[in-house]
Amino acid sequence: MRVLGIDCGGTYTGFGVVEMLSDGVLVCITSGAVRLKTRDPLCERLLRVHEDLRAVIQQFHPDVAAIEEVFYASNVKSALKLGEVRGVAMMTAAGCGLPVVGYAPLSVKQAVVGYGRAEKSQVQDMVTRLLKLPAPPEPADAADALAIAICHLHTAATLAVQNAGI
Numbered sequence: 001m002r003v004l005g006i007d008c009g010g011t012y013t014g015f016g017v018v019e020m021l022s023d024g025v026l027v028c029i030t031s032g033a034v035r036l037k038t039r040d041p042l043c044e045r046l047l048r049v050h051e052d053l054r055a056v057i058q059q060f061h062p063d064v065a066a067i068e069e070v071f072y073a074s075n076v077k078s079a080l081k082l083g084e085v086r087g088v089a090m091m092t093a094a095g096c097g098l099p100v101v102g103y104a105p106l107s108v109k110q111a112v113v114g115y116g117r118a119e120k121s122q123v124q125d126m127v128t129r130l131l132k133l134p135a136p137p138e139p140a141d142a143a144d145a146l147a148i149a150i151c152h153l154h155t156a157a158t159l160a161v162q163n164a165g166i
Contacts, residue, residue, distance in 0.1 A: 014141030
């Protein structure tokens with residue numbers, strides 16, 4: 001299974017594609033971030049997220065998109081902007097025919113680090129280790145997106161075992 005993880009943000013929207021091989025090994029296919037210029041009009045920033053994520057989907061052909069659920073914003077204006085970016089990301093994935101699943105930040109950290117209140121640096125370190133990367137993914141939003149993809153892969157594997165009656 002190949003998963004596109006998406007970590008939405010007002011300045012950076014991270015993405016990462018992770019594949020789980022038949023032997024359970026996790027492989028990073030690609031990662032990065034869509035950098036949004038806050039001085040650009042919102043509609044242009046949203047269009048950029050759409051176009052860049054669509055290009056990633058078309059190039060790397062994930063089977064599913066996993067996205068972090070919104071849980072906190074410093075103020076109402078930030079929450080609305082984050083929601084708009086998240087909506088565009090979800091629409092882009094769905095428009096490309098991908099199922100879209102959401103995960104709470106606590107669940108992502110629990111799946112990757114083993115502790116739901118882990119710091120960003122701990123998530124970045126574990127993503128680097130789990131994917132056997134030569135260096136931590138940059139920016140941190142890319143590491144978060146990879147973590148979201150890993151969370152979905154672990155969740156899907158657990159559900160498959162449970163459904164098999166093992």
